[in-house]
Every structure is written in structure tokens, then in C-alpha cells.
Amino acid sequence: MFRCDRLAIRRGTFQLGPLSASVEAGQVVVVIGPNASGKSTLLGMAAGVLPSSEGMVQINGQPLAKCDLASRAAMLAYLPQQPARDLELSVERLVSLGRLRLSSSPELIEEAIEEFELSEIRHRAVSTLSAGQAQRVHLARIWAQRDAESILVLDEPTAPLDPRWADRVWSLLARHAQNGGVVLVSVHDIAVAADVGDQAWLLANGSLVAAGPAGDVVQPDRLAAVFGAQFEWVVRRNGSAWLVNSGPSAEKADSVHSVDGSR
Amino acid sequence: MSRLRIRGFCAAIVIALIGVAVLRVLIGRNPLSGDLSLAWPDVSWRSFRLTAMIAGGLVGGALALAGTLLQASLRNPLASPSILGVSSGAGLGVMLALYVSHITGVPSPGWMFPAVVGAGCAVVLVLLLGRRDGWPDPVSTILAGVIIATMCGAGMVLLQGLVPEGLRGQFLSWALGTIPEVLPRSALPVLGGIVACGVAWAIWFSGRLDALLLDHGSAVSIGAAPGATRLICLVLAGALTAVTVALCGPIGFVGLVSPHVARRLVGPGHRLLVPAAVLCGATLVVGADVMRQAIDLGSGRLPVGVLTTLVGGPFFLWLLRRGGRHVSM
Numbered sequence: 336m337f338r339c340d341r342l343a344i345r346r347g348t349f350q351l352g353p354l355s356a357s358v359e360a361g362q363v364v365v366v367i368g369p370n371a372s373g374k375s376t377l378l379g380m381a382a383g384v385l386p387s388s389e390g391m392v393q394i395n396g397q398p399l400a401k402c403d404l405a406s407r408a409a410m411l412a413y414l415p416q417q418p419a420r421d422l423e424l425s426v427e428r429l430v431s432l433g434r435l436r437l438s439s440s441p442e443l444i445e446e447a448i449e450e451f452e453l454s455e456i457r458h459r460a461v462s463t464l465s466a467g468q469a470q471r472v473h474l475a476r477i478w479a480q481r482d483a484e485s486i487l488v489l490d491e492p493t494a495p496l497d498p499r500w501a502d503r504v505w506s507l508l509a510r511h512a513q514n515g516g517v518v519l520v521s522v523h524d525i526a527v528a529a530d531v532g533d534q535a536w537l538l539a540n541g542s543l544v545a546a547g548p549a550g551d552v553v554q555p556d557r558l559a560a561v562f563g564a565q566f567e568w569v570v571r572r573n574g575s576a577w578l579v580n581s582g583p584s585a586e587k588a589d590s591v592h593s594v595d596g597s598r
Numbered sequence: 599m600s601r602l603r604i605r606g607f608c609a610a611i612v613i614a615l616i617g618v619a620v621l622r623v624l625i626g627r628n629p630l631s632g633d634l635s636l637a638w639p640d641v642s643w644r645s646f647r648l649t650a651m652i653a654g655g656l657v658g659g660a661l662a663l664a665g666t667l668l669q670a671s672l673r674n675p676l677a678s679p680s681i682l683g684v685s686s687g688a689g690l691g692v693m694l695a696l697y698v699s700h701i702t703g704v705p706s707p708g709w710m711f712p713a714v715v716g717a718g719c720a721v722v723l724v725l726l727l728g729r730r731d732g733w734p735d736p737v738s739t740i741l742a743g744v745i746i747a748t749m750c751g752a753g754m755v756l757l758q759g760l761v762p763e764g765l766r767g768q769f770l771s772w773a774l775g776t777i778p779e780v781l782p783r784s785a786l787p788v789l790g791g792i793v794a795c796g797v798a799w800a801i802w803f804s805g806r807l808d809a810l811l812l813d814h815g816s817a818v819s820i821g822a823a824p825g826a827t828r829l830i831c832l833v834l835a836g837a838l839t840a841v842t843v844a845l846c847g848p849i850g851f852v853g854l855v856s857p858h859v860a861r862r863l864v865g866p867g868h869r870l871l872v873p874a875a876v877l878c879g880a881t882l883v884v885g886a887d888v889m890r891q892a893i894d895l896g897s898g899r900l901p902v903g904v905l906t907t908l909v910g911g912p913f914f915l916w917l918l919r920r921g922g923r924h925v926s927m
Contacts, residue, residue, distance in 0.1 A: 379815065382815070382818075382819060383818070384814065384815040384818045384819065386731065404821035404822075404823055405821055407821060408819065408820055408821035411819070412819055412820075413815055413816070413818070413819035414815075414816070414819075415813055415815035415816060417813070418812070418813050418815075418816050419811065419812050419813040419816065422811055422812070422866075423811075423861070423865075423866035424808060424811060424866055424867065425865070425867075428808065428867055429812075432805065432808060432809055432812070432820055432822075433820060435805045435806070435809060435820045435821055435822060436820065436821030436822075437821075460866075473816070476816070476820075480819075480820060
């Protein structure tokens with residue numbers, strides 16, 4: 336189990352927390368909230384990259400801060416919002432860095448390269464790639480680092496990706512969770528958050544406003560209060576419900592079919 | 599880059615180094631007639647030339663290693679040993695010793711001791727001022743280094759105005775760098791030991807050095823311990839530079855250019871980059887010392903630092919113009 340226990344940090348005038356939440360294995364947790372609500376800060380602290388001023392992160396009851404580097408790398412992999420792109424390192428080398436402190440495994444590195452379709456560009460410098468390609472390389476590095484029970488902490492992983500690759504990444508993350516891992520991921524697209532998340536943490540002004548099953552947290556009225564925008568469920572042609580942002584006022588709601596907040 | 603091509607480049611560097619090393623032993627100039635000769639030296643000259651050849655190779659290798667470690671740890675392609683303020687600190691130490699000796703009449707302790715003390719103080723100050731969350735921060739370290747170097751430079755100028763012209767001349771010739779032909783018995787083993795340990799450490803931890811090029815979050819996540827690795831790099835680079843400056847004075851551009859040349863030849867991975875940069879640095883300094891022997895200005899020899907700067911500067915600009923992408927990390 337992955338647990339954030341009274342995590343808090345103060346940076347200038349911004350205060351995040353103290354907040355507590357936990358995740359069971361096998362779940363995808365989406366972290367949502369307006370700009371500057373503290374999503375990236377929370378993920379940085381959860382990954383042990385950003386030192387918190389109080390509280391701790393625990394994995395299976397063990398404080399993350401007390402784990403040695405190799406254990407940490409085995410238990411948790413982190414992708415920041417803007418990973419370094421101006422790198423002369425080759426794609427293959429960057430992916431292999433995921434195994435830096437872990438047992439060398441050419442098979443896992445090869446699997447990651449194949450999974451993210453990087454074979455043809457494996458010898459190219461990362462700096463020569465597009466933003467989307469570079470993001471796939473960093474995701475492949477995470478993929479090479481993880482094992483079945485790893486916790487993946489990802490800050491807007493699909494932001495630079497095209498729709499096909501975004502869908503592919505969400506499928507891979509869901510598969511990782513199904514195999515016993517944990518995915519903690521921030522996302523700006525509320526519809527995607529509602530679609531992919533098993534659990535959701537809703538942040539506003541550095542506080543955890545709501546945490547629980549995604550279906551309970553990602554509700555139009557709750558989101559309206561936090562984001563200052565209107566959200567409504569619409570029914571797609573295939574019959575599934577999809578959450579859409581209907582704008583700052585409720586007037587646009589006439590153009591969509593509301594299902595009264597239920598999925 | 600194919601392995602065959604990399605091996606070819608490595609072989610070329612090694613051959614070039616052997617070539618300039620042999621030339622350094624063979625080349626000589628008669629101090630009385632000024633005639634240039636190219637022959638195996640007799641016993642009376644041999645140890646001088648061998649000392650200069652080995653010292654040049656070790657100094658070049660040390661500066662190149664320091665530059666490679668600094669460029670990786672500070673994530674800055676323009677980082678070089680001078681950025682830590684080491685050379686300026688050593689210069690201020692030497693100038694201060696000369697000034698104190700001048701006003702008190704106590705004999706100066708020579709160049710090495712005050713240079714090492716000055717360089718060491720500068721490194722410690724830069725590391726202390728460049729800390730953030732307890733570990734060296736690249737941007738803060740660079741800023742601290744620039745400020746310390748500037749302050750030490752101002753101190754040197756001030757002290758130069760307070761000593762007689764003869765002492766000032768001696769200092770200026772030291773400040774341009776010279777490969778010595780006579781050294782204390784322990785100097786070369788000490789420098790060689792530091793370089794060997796530094797190269798071994800850098801190759802052993804080449805993965806961590808590669809990881810330093812990543813953003814902080816990714817580097818921490820893969821277990822690279824960027825803070826501790828960065829601190830070791832800076833301390834090692836500071837020690838390497840301090841010892842070379844104490845032995846030879848500041849020699850410019852070697853630490854900046856060598857890693858870039860090596861990066862073009864063998865790529866950015868530190869497992870190959872470190873030894874390649876060390877070989878490039880050694881070749882550059884020994885080669886410059888050979889040129890220094892060959893060039894006769896009629897009124898004494900050029901300091902080797904002038905040659906490395908005159909050759910290294912335009913070469914670096916050529917690299918920059920030829921492929922800006924390669925003058926990066």
C-alpha cells in the first residue's frame with residue numbers, strides 16, 4: 336500500500352497540505368485540480384523528489400525516505416512534468432538509465448523500447464526528437480525501471496502526446512495497475528480523469544478537497560465549485576457517459592444532453 | 599555512432615598522444631645557439647624532457663577530466679575549471695604570498711603552497727555559497743564561482759600594484775601557465791594518483807554521470823543521487839585543478855575544449871567520454887608544449903597557456919559554428 340501521511344510543504348506564500356491519502360495496489364489514482372493547486376508539488380513529494388517540510392510517504396508501511404537508493408528505484412518511478420529533452424544521450428542509453436541501480440536487464444530495456452515503438456530511433460540523440468517522441472522515450476525509461484508492483488508517479492504524462500499515443504499510454508498504465516502496480520498520475524483533462532481513474536484526488540489551493548472513488552469525486556457540482564467552470568455528463572453514441580466542460584456559464588448546457596450527473 | 603568508428607577515433611587519439619609525447623622528448627633547442635634539434639637527448643637533458651612530457655600529459659589529462667566532470671555536474675557545456683574560481687583563487691594566493699614576503703622580508707614559500715591554499719579556499723567558498731537544500735545547485739554554483747573568480751581577480755590586480763615590477767613580472771609569467779621541467783620528487787606521483795583515481799571513479803560511476811544530465815526529478819527517481827554525485831564531481835574537479843595550477847599555473851581552454859572534442863569523437867556517454875577527454879587533454883597540452891619548444895620568439899619562450907588558448911579558442915569557435923548541437927551536453 337502507498338500512503339501519504341500528513342504531507343505538507345511551504346514554498347513562499349504557497350502552502351500545500353498537510354494532507355493524507357492512501358492507495359491500494361492495483362489502482363490508478365488521478366490527481367486533478369486547477370492550475371497552481373499543488374498537483375506537481377504533491378507528486379514530487381509523493382515520489383520523494385521534493386523534500387516535504389512535514390509528514391512522510393510510506394510504501395507497505397516503510398518510510399520512503401529511509402529506503403536506500405536501489406530499493407527506492409525498484410519501488411517507485413517518477414516522471415516529472417517537463418523531463419529534460421535537450422540531451423545528447425541516445426534513446427537507447429536514456430531508456431537503459433531506468434535500470435541504473437537495478438539489476439541489468441536487456442530484456443526489460445528491449446521490451447520498453449518495443450512497447451513505445453522506439454526501435455527505429457534507438458540510436459538518435461534525444462535532443463533531435465520531437466516533444467512527443469522525447470516523452471515516449473522518458474515513458475520507456477519508466478517502463479524499463481518498473482516491476483510488477485512498482486508505484487508509477489507521473490506528472491501529466493500524455494500532455495505532449497498525440498491522441499493515439501495518449502490512448503496507448505493510458506492502456507499501458509491500466510495494465511500495470513491490473514498486474515498489481517499503482518499509478519499516481521496528474522491530468523488536466525477531466526473527462527480523461529473520469530475515464531481512466533479508479534480513485535481521484537481533487538486539489539484546490541494546496542488542500543485535498545476530496546479523495547475517493549473517481550466516480551464519487553469527479554462530479555459536475557464538485558468540479559464546478561473548484562474549477563469555476565461548468566461540467567456535464569453527455570452520452571456518447573456508444574452509450575458511454577463522458578464528462579465535458581460546458582464553459583464558464585450554464586447557458587451552453589442546452590447543447591448537450593445531461594444525464595443528471597450520473598454515469 | 600558505430601563501435602568500429604569509436605574504436606578508430608580512440609586509436610587515433612592514442613597514436614596522436616604517443617606522437618606528441620615522443621616529439622616532446624626529441625625536440626630541443628640549444629640554449630646558447632638557439633638552434634632547433636630533433637634527436638634523442640643525452641643524459642643531461644633526458645630527465646628534464648621526460649619530466650616535462652609526463653607533467654604535460656598529466657596536467658592536460660587532469661584539466662580535461664575536471665572539465666568533463668564540471669560540464670556534467672553543472673549541466674553546462676561552457677563549464678570549465680576556471681568556473682569554480684580555482685585559478686583565480688590560486689593566483690590570489692600566490693600574489694598574497696609574494697606581497698607578504700615583500701613587506702615582511704620573509705622568503706616566499708614558493709608558488710605551490712600558496713597556490714594550493716588559495717585554490718582550496720576558493721573551491722570551499724564556491725561549494726558553500728552554491729548550496730541549495732544542502733547540495734550543490736548548478737546555477738548557484740556557477741554564479742558563486744563567477745563572483746569568487748571576479749573578486750580574486752580584483753584582489754590580484756590590487757596586490758600587483760603593491761609589489762615591485764620584478765615580482766609582478768614573475769607573477770604574470772606564472773599566471774599564463776608553463777609546463778615545468780623540474781618538479782619536486784613527489785609532485786608527479788601525487789598528480790598521477792589523483793588523475794588515476796579520478797578517471798577510475800568517473801568510469802566506474804559513468805552511469806551516474808550520464809544521469810546528472812537528466813532533470814533532478816528523473817535523476818533522483820532512478821537512484822542516481824544527483825546531489826552527492828555532483829558534490830563529488832565538484833570536489834574532485836577542484837582538487838585536480840588546484841594541483842595543476844600549483845604545478846604549472848593556470849592553463850586555459852584545455853578543460854573546456856577537450857570534453858567537447860571527445861564528445862564529438864566518442865559520443866556523450868561518460869564511460870567512453872571520460873578516458874577520451876583525458877587523452878585529448880593530454881595530447882593538447884603536450885602538443886602545445888612541443889609547439890612552444892619549436893617557436894622561438896628571440897626573447898624567451900611562450901608560456902604554454904598562451905598556446906593552448908590561441909589554439910583552443912579558435913578551435914572551440916569552429917566547433918560552435920560547425921555544429922551548434924554538438925557544443926551541448
